[in-house]
Amino acid sequence: MADRHKVLFLIPNLQQGGAERQILELATRLPARFEPVFCLFNDTIHYPEYLPAGEPRHVLGVNRMNRAGFRRLVDVIRAEKPQILQTYRDKTNFWGRLAARRAPVPIVVTSVRNRAIAPLHLVTERWLTRRTDKVLTNSEGVRRELVNFARVPPDKIQIVHNFINTDRFRPPTDDERAEARARWQIAGDETIFLCPGRIAFQKHQLGLLLALSILDKRGGLPSGARLLLAGRKRDRLYAALLAPWISWLGLEKRVRYLGSVSDMLSLYHAADVLVLPSLYEGLPNAVLEGHACGLPAVVSHAANIDRLVVDGDTGFEAPTCNHGRLADALGKMLALAPSDGRRMGARGRAHIVQQFSVERVLDEMVALYDRLLAEKGLS
Numbered sequence: 001m002a003d004r005h006k007v008l009f010l011i012p013n014l015q016q017g018g019a020e021r022q023i024l025e026l027a028t029r030l031p032a033r034f035e036p037v038f039c040l041f042n043d044t045i046h047y048p049e050y051l052p053a054g055e056p057r058h059v060l061g062v063n064r065m066n067r068a069g070f071r072r073l074v075d076v077i078r079a080e081k082p083q084i085l086q087t088y089r090d091k092t093n094f095w096g097r098l099a100a101r102r103a104p105v106p107i108v109v110t111s112v113r114n115r116a117i118a119p120l121h122l123v124t125e126r127w128l129t130r131r132t133d134k135v136l137t138n139s140e141g142v143r144r145e146l147v148n149f150a151r152v153p154p155d156k157i158q159i160v161h162n163f164i165n166t167d168r169f170r171p172p173t174d175d176e177r178a179e180a181r182a183r184w185q186i187a188g189d190e191t192i193f194l195c196p197g198r199i200a201f202q203k204h205q206l207g208l209l210l211a212l213s214i215l216d217k218r219g220g221l222p223s224g225a226r227l228l229l230a231g232r233k234r235d236r237l238y239a240a241l242l243a244p245w246i247s248w249l250g251l252e253k254r255v256r257y258l259g260s261v262s263d264m265l266s267l268y269h270a271a272d273v274l275v276l277p278s279l280y281e282g283l284p285n286a287v288l289e290g291h292a293c294g295l296p297a298v299v300s301h302a303a304n305i306d307r308l309v310v311d312g313d314t315g316f317e318a319p320t321c322n323h324g325r326l327a328d329a330l331g332k333m334l335a336l337a338p339s340d341g342r343r344m345g346a347r348g349r350a351h352i353v354q355q356f357s358v359e360r361v362l363d364e365m366v367a368l369y370d371r372l373l374a375e376k377g378l379s
Contacts, residue, residue: 004035005373008082008105010073010096012089013044014056016232016260017198018285019113022138022162023088024050029362034369039076041065041092046262065095077103083378084369089113090121097128107372111136115145115280116202125150133372138162138283141305158368161306163361164288166353171294171345172269180270184258190224191334194271194295196264196286198234199242199257201279204300204321205229206238206245208277211326213249220331225254227275230267232260268293272341273333277318277326278303288356291315291348296341298329314348 009027014020024047027036038056042063045051058076062069077085077099085105087096093110100108110132117125125146129135135157137143143159146152172180186192197203208227215221233239246255261267268274274290274297281303288308290297297315299308309315316329333341373379 004033005084005369005378006035006037006080006082007084007086007369008037008039008077008080010039010085010087010092012041012091014040014047014051015044016046016262018162018283019088019111021047021050021285022113023111025163025165025358026362026365027055028052029358031366034366037080037082039073041069046260065091070095070099073099074102077105083107083373084109087111090118094121094124094128097132101131106376106378107369108132109134109136109368109372111138112142112146112282113138114202114282115139115141117145117150122150125152129153129156132156134158134368136160136368139281139306141280141302142282160364160368161356161361162283162285162288163358164285164292164352164356165358166292166349169265169268169289169292171349177269180266183266184228184270186226186270187224190226191222191273192271193225193227193273193275193298193330194230194267194290195227195275195277196230196261196267196290197276197278197284198231199229199239200234201238202281203231204277204279206241207279207321207323208275208326209245209249209251209255211277211323211330212254213251214323214327215331216251216254218327218331220327220334221254222334225334227251227255228258228267228271229255230258230261230264264289265293268295271295273298274315275330276300276303279320281305284308288352291345291352294342294345294349296333296336296344296348298326298333300326308352309348310351314344314351 039058040056041060043059060069060072084107086109087093088111129152138161143157147154274295276299284303297309300320302320304317311317318326318329
């Protein structure tokens with residue numbers, strides 16, 4: 001199609017993570033009048049089945065940007081001549097916009113996906129935003145940080161929530177649940193808390209373990225309650241503390257660390273409750289996916305700024321970093337009858353289907369692209 005609009009997606013890599021999966025879901029669902037092209041810093045690819053045919057077209061071959069990598073990035077932009085450059089994550093938001101000053105692109109869109117923006121990017125964001133057509137974020141929490149700390153003009157920011165494929169992420173049939181629990185070696189009488197996410201300070205798994213220990217000492221942790229931790233080891237020092245901390249708290253028989261898991265759907269189908277005690281978040285995909293699969297959830301306030309979980313209705317919210325209150329929330333979940341937990345999870349799914357469907361969010365993105373193209377006389 002001669003009139004296709006090329007969109008160059010720039011992201012450090014496609015390792016396991018919510019932002020990576022979101023960009024792939026977007027690219028594969030764009031209308032045919034858009035041509036997605038991927039450029040990665042390095043060739044770490046966790047989701048090859050999501051990639052459009054022939055992608056990634058460009059891999060810069062760097063883990064950290066250097067002079068040679070920057071030159072290659074500029075050359076990629078000059079060769080591809082995209083109408084839209086969309087960057088994901090802080091590093092590529094920075095380097096992509098610098099490269100676009102060398103090899104001008106009609107439309108530049110950045111995506112800030114998480115809170116706790118690095119100091120360098122906080123300092124430079126306002127300057128770089130001057131030549132950015134739109135700064136996208138997926139969360140009200142990130143928007144506040146961009147306005148209050150990075151001093152980005154509010155009219156430059158647009159919130160476009162993550163979307164969730166609710167046909168793929170759905171409650172299991174009885175047979176699917178039995179198969180999933182057998183796969184993960186879960187006994188029929190066990191109640192499974194699932195905490196998905198990289199092992200990192202942000203995700204606060206050590207705090208969750210402390211809350212679990214508090215609940216155990218209160219006598220509120222049934223013998224069949226178990227916690228599964230699923231995610232790659234992101235922060236080395238923090239991850240190194242995980243096993244000793246589990247041992248010191250006496251939770252060896254209560255907790256299993258599964259490492260990086262590709263088939264998260266199977267884990268959602270095997271679990272009973274999703275838990276996310278993060279210290280800060282953008283819009284956590286794990287909550288979207290878990291709720292879509294019919295799991296009730298226990299989350300920190302920081303993980304719930306966008307009200308993914310309706311406190312008391314689809315799960316429970318605890319104040320961030322308050323381990324006693326987190327233990328209370330876990331205890332309230334365990335005190336529910338199984339049927340009440342399932343009904344809570346069903347309400348969670350209904351909430352996610354209404355607010356975060358693929359169609360709704362994709363329409364927002366396509367409308368943004370079309371509006372920016374029209375403003376530049378490129379439609």
